[in-house]
Amino acid sequence: MPRALITGITGQDGLYLSELLLSKGYEVYGLIRGQNNPKFDLVRETVPGVQLVTGDLTDMSSLIRALEQAQPDEVYNLGAISFVAYSWENALLTSEVTGKGVLNLLEAVRLYAHDDLSKVRFYQASSSEMFGKVQEVPQRESTLLWPRSPYGVAKVFGHYMTINYRESYGMHASSGILFNHESPRRGPEFVTRKVSQAVARISLGLQEHITLGNLDAKRDWGFAGDYVEAMWRMLQQDDADDYVVATGETHSIRELLDVAFRRVGIDEWAHLVKQDPRFMRPAEVDLLIGDPAKAHEQLGWKPQVGFEQLVEMMVDHDVAEQRELARL
Incomplete structure (x- = not known):
């Protein structure tokens, strides 16, 4: 039975991804910050098969403990302060969680799996907000990043840090550059x-x-339930890579x-x-539209x-x- 650890378990993506992995026979662990988290009951009611562990993206020691408890084959980092408007009001906190939090988790995975880095596959939730002041239309994996918000800047840091750990340590670390994805579970x-x-x-x-x-x-708006399928498919590839996930409209x-x-x-x-x-x-950010050709061709993924x-x-x-x- 494969095991997965998901940060950001309380968000729409965390809930949909949990349902998908549980349906595939995974043992799923969700990272949640604090025992009194107001969304604790939401997770329990929506995905009762998920086992919750406490941890904080700003506290690496808690992440290492969570990894040791979950013993995951796959780690999905969906945790972030993800409301763009809020990031101008709290740029420092957004940077600590959405940016540096990625580094903390990557380093925690590296330390946890130090003897065999291939035993844990890592997914980073990158964002179309990284394109910001778009330099080409549509946007693809090679498009120059020009973020226009503290949130976008923090996501760029996490994105490149994921690439750096992949290239420096040989980690199976992939990023999904997800364009806007919505659902009835959206905040x-x-x-x-x-x-x-x-x-x-x-x-x-x-x-x-x-x-x-x-x-x-x-x-470029799609359905969150479709997009978590692309996340999972990325971690089933032999080689880690980065993919734009979008509708193309x-x-x-x-x-x-x-x-x-x-x-x-x-x-x-x-x-x-x-x-x-x-x-x-x-x-x-006036016009975001993704080119999902790579995800179509290499992952066999298309929005439904x-x-x-x-x-x-x-x-x-x-x-x-x-x-x-x-x-x-």
Whole structure:
């Protein structure tokens, strides 16, 4: 029975990846920070087969202890402070967790598996935010990185550190450069979930409008449940490498609003959406679109859920959830 350790187990990717690995017969361990973590029960209820171990990406000794407890064949580093807007408010903490945390975990794996580095395969969750001020369209593995947020900068550090450990120590360490991926499990601070929740509440008469920032920003949005399959496939390859994971399509916030409102029978939404400069980024990333050709060819991976299907899935989930909450 293969064993895996997942950091960031409480996030949407951690939950979907846990379900995938459990379905494949893995023994899955999830790293969680603190015994009183408010999401402890969420993990227990969603993926009861996962064994939780305590640890902190900023504390290498705790990571070594977690590795010794889990004895993993595969380590998936999904843990990060991942809300881009928050990274400007807390650039130092974002750098410590999202950037230096990768180094801490890589070094912990190296020390843990010092006698045979091939016994542990490592996955790093890199991000399309690393491309930032994009230097070519679409973005691929060789595209120059030009991050435009403290979060993006921290992800670049972790990305190159993963490459460095692969090249310096021969570690089987791969990075997935994942473009935006969403689901009903996405946090409500992210724009897709903010929209799906607000649209649900507006349709039920529980909310009057939604306030957003730049409606013209474009993203390559996919389904998180599809993307964790690509993570797993990377660690099944004979040789470690880096892969862009994306749909190859781009859609604007306006298109997101079109699909979401249409799902609840509202065709004209302009009067329901307000814009506020507070939700504008200090340095905007205007157009992200990935080229997933390498993942298609080498991993045999392709996304299964399209943009409209994804948005409708999220809206349907939030309509049901908000209706149930309104009854309580």
